[in-house]
Amino acid sequence: MTRKLWVFAAVAVGLVAVATANRALAQKQGGILKSYSIDSPASMSIHEEVTIYAVRPVMGVFNNLVMYDQHVKQNSMQSIVPDLATGWTWDEDGKQLTFKLHEGVKWHDGKPFTARDVKCTWDLLQGKTSETLRINPRKAWYRNL
Numbered sequence: 373m374t375r376k377l378w379v380f381a382a383v384a385v386g387l388v389a390v391a392t393a394n395r396a397l398a399q400k401q402g403g404i405l406k407s408y409s410i411d412s413p414a415s416m417s418i419h420e421e422v423t424i425y426a427v428r429p430v431m432g433v434f435n436n437l438v439m440y441d442q443h444v445k446q447n448s449m450q451s452i453v454p455d456l457a458t459g460w461t462w463d464e465d466g467k468q469l470t471f472k473l474h475e476g477v478k479w480h481d482g483k484p485f486t487a488r489d490v491k492c493t494w495d496l497l498q499g500k501t502s503e504t505l506r507i508n509p510r511k512a513w514y515r516n517l
Contacts (some may be wrong), residue, residue: 422509
């Protein structure tokens with residue numbers, strides 16, 4: 373009797389999993405993303421904050437031009453892979469880097485992602501715009517670029 377009960381329970385769980393699988397994959401537009409944090413970050417700006425408590429909740433929302441390959445244990449220049457960029461090239465003397473961007477990428481408002489957006493962000497990070505970041509913890513990273 374106990375064996376029959378276990379078989380019945382296993383079949384029931386399997387049927388429930390199959391029946392609900394499609395709903396879990398369905399995409400829903402709009403709504404509110406709620407995230408829990410054990411800290412109280414001053415903002416959710418990925419450019420102004422450096423703690424994991426501020427950055428982790430938005431990691432799935434923002435993309436980078438490039439990123440490190442998550443399947444490689446040690447980050448290196450060889451483990452950099454494209455994200456918003458499809459690729460990149462250096463000029464002959466190694467002083468100019470050119471990115472080729474993915475086509476068809478759009479912002480949340482439907483406007484296309486362009487090279488002007490990359491330049492705007494780059495200028496902001498280097499402090500070359502009329503608008504400034506409240507704090508810029510990574511400014512030194514971009515000083516010589």
